[in-house]
Amino acid sequence: MDLIVQAIATVLDIVLSAYFWVVIISALLSWVNPDPYNPIVRFLRGVTEPVFYKIRSWIPFAVVGGFDLSPIVVLLAIKVCQIVVVGNLIRLSYSLGSGVSM
Secondary structure, eight states: OHHHHHHHHHHHHHHHHHHHHHHHHHHHHHHHOOOTTOHHHHHHHHHHHHHHHHHHHHOGGGEETTEEOHHHHHHHHHHHHIIIIIHHHHHHHHHHHHTOOO
């Protein structure tokens, strides 16, 4: 059971790390205004814009003076999830593993 929990924690950490970088790349691309018909740009916007829209609707101060802070909020939320959720899953897997005697 401990290996299953550890595997879930590892996969969740990888997914959160990948999305972290997708958000960073999407935020950087918003500064240079790339071709909107590029498939990579369409993928990045399709993956990040729904999350950014939710953040903008939940937090009214996410846009300050024309500067969008929603990517920063998403990055902070990802890091909190990595620290809290993944960390607790790893601790749970260690506690499950230490409780088993062979």
